[in-house]
Amino acid sequence: MIAMKFGGTSVGSAEAIKRVAKIIESRFERQPVVITSAVGGITDKLVALGKSAATGDDDLVKELVDFITNRHLEIIDQLRLTSGELRRIIDDTIDDIKNLCRVISSQKNISKMLNDELSSKGEYLAAHILVEYLSQIKIPATFVDVREVLLTDSSFGSAKPLFDDSAKNAVEKILPIVKDGSVPVLQGFVGRDASARTTTLGRGGSDYSATLLGAMLGVDSVEIWSDVDGVLTADPSIVSEAKRIRSMTFKEAAELAYFGAKVLHPATLLPAVTRDIPVWVFNSMRPEYSGTKISRANNNGQKGSCIVKSIAYKENLTVITVTSLRMLMAHGFMASIFDIFNKYDTSVDLVSTSEVSVSMTVDKTEHIDEIKEELSRFAQVEIEQDKAIVCLVGEQMKRTPGMPASIFCLLQDVPIHLISQGASEINISFVIDDDNVDKVVTRLHQHFFSGALDPNTFAV
Ligand code: ASP
Numbered sequence: 001m002i003a004m005k006f007g008g009t010s011v012g013s014a015e016a017i018k019r020v021a022k023i024i025e026s027r028f029e030r031q032p033v034v035i036t037s038a039v040g041g042i043t044d045k046l047v048a049l050g051k052s053a054a055t056g057d058d059d060l061v062k063e064l065v066d067f068i069t070n071r072h073l074e075i076i077d078q079l080r081l082t083s084g085e086l087r088r089i090i091d092d093t094i095d096d097i098k099n100l101c102r103v104i105s106s107q108k109n110i111s112k113m114l115n116d117e118l119s120s121k122g123e124y125l126a127a128h129i130l131v132e133y134l135s136q137i138k139i140p141a142t143f144v145d146v147r148e149v150l151l152t153d154s155s156f157g158s159a160k161p162l163f164d165d166s167a168k169n170a171v172e173k174i175l176p177i178v179k180d181g182s183v184p185v186l187q188g189f190v191g192r193d194a195s196a197r198t199t200t201l202g203r204g205g206s207d208y209s210a211t212l213l214g215a216m217l218g219v220d221s222v223e224i225w226s227d228v229d230g231v232l233t234a235d236p237s238i239v240s241e242a243k244r245i246r247s248m249t250f251k252e253a254a255e256l257a258y259f260g261a262k263v264l265h266p267a268t269l270l271p272a273v274t275r276d277i278p279v280w281v282f283n284s285m286r287p288e289y290s291g292t293k294i295s296r297a298n299n300n301g302q303k304g305s306c307i308v309k310s311i312a313y314k315e316n317l318t319v320i321t322v323t324s325l326r327m328l329m330a331h332g333f334m335a336s337i338f339d340i341f342n343k344y345d346t347s348v349d350l351v352s353t354s355e356v357s358v359s360m361t362v363d364k365t366e367h368i369d370e371i372k373e374e375l376s377r378f379a380q381v382e383i384e385q386d387k388a389i390v391c392l393v394g395e396q397m398k399r400t401p402g403m404p405a406s407i408f409c410l411l412q413d414v415p416i417h418l419i420s421q422g423a424s425e426i427n428i429s430f431v432i433d434d435d436n437v438d439k440v441v442t443r444l445h446q447h448f449f450s451g452a453l454d455p456n457t458f459a460v
Helices: 014-026 042-054 058-078 084-107 112-119 121-136 163-173 175-179 206-217 250-258 269-275 333-343 368-376 395-399 403-409 434-449
Strands: 002-006 032-036 141-143 183-187 190-192 198-200 221-226 247-249 279-283 292-295 310-323 348-353 357-362 380-393 418-421 427-433
Touching: 002 014, 002 206, 014 058, 014 121, 032 121, 032 206, 042 058, 042 084, 042 112, 042 121, 058 084, 058 121, 084 112, 084 121, 112 121, 112 198, 121 141, 121 183, 163 175, 163 206, 175 183, 183 206, 206 221, 206 269, 247 250, 250 269, 250 292, 250 310, 250 380, 310 368, 310 434, 333 348, 333 357, 333 368, 348 418, 368 380, 380 434, 403 418, 403 427, 427 434
Parallel strands: 002 032, 002 221, 032 183, 141 183, 221 279, 247 292
Antiparallel strands: 190 198, 279 292, 310 357, 310 380, 348 357, 380 427, 418 427
């Protein structure tokens, strides 16, 4: 059995859905369980819809509802899906969306709970369309509402899965369908809490759904199908000659996802690591490419220059520096700082300390004023915006002396605000101004990837 997740662009048009169906057909013997995102761009529209309803912008609400409706009707029309049942499901879902907008409008505010309910609708529609198309081309497929399987806590917008209870459901509800020779199709991104309210795992969460369900079912591998050829050595919008990485370790991929590589949701690898299930990243537009394999071990001898596997970055960050002489020789100081971040549900990416100060980066600034105020009660607080983390990742880095020197030698003209060599020694990260990201990533890529590269590790 394998789990296959299709991202928004993979199901973003009739043509794309046809390609996806072919890919599923090619793996039919391996008993696929399919997890789908919403049609590309629809979740953004649903989120915008909730906001417009909350501000009472009726014209925009109508425009967005029409857009969402027409996009799905166009797709089923182009796929020649004439089933009355599918049409009824789409109409009912659009009615639900309109009703939700009325409630939000009357409350003049969108709660996180209603935001989850609303933004989950895209996956629901996409899953039904996919099932119908698969059935039309004679691939037996069955819709399984993921809310009957994936139980979570009630942190709407970033719900935490309850693994053991969900696993029981997965085995009960999904396995019989697979054994029956049908392909179960479920929504990614979505779950339900103990009071049967719809929750979501956070934006981009379908990858996470796939590894969670895969781990619960004990699949042989999880395939993440998106619109890139795999994990690349850098963001191709900055480095046009970025290369595909053929294989990387869980640790490398997890660091990359956490520090900004957009190809995987940061939590995705956790369930796969726990159960040691390889995760593949493939391009549904070019299924003939062999993608990237992420697994416990590198399955190659790492010849040639592959000290650095990839360079990621994360922009629009805020650096907070807390300085206090009270920190000198004191204990419990860090704990009191992090308690405040914890209280405001704000996670810190990178930390660097000196004897009297600590600097950290955050990307969620919703509660920055409250955090600043509380920190200011016992320390001096400086806040700097428009910063970026650049992160170099590679298992070989820990066996390569002088790595930091060779990196920072290349960046002598670039102001560097914070430096951190990850505890695992497989990542070196530093903070620069947003404006310098392109220059820095290009320069580092040229340095580390222009020599002879190991063809087992990189697609060259
Ligand atoms: N559709 C959701 C989003 O756009 C979840 C996902 O695609 O992973 O964030």
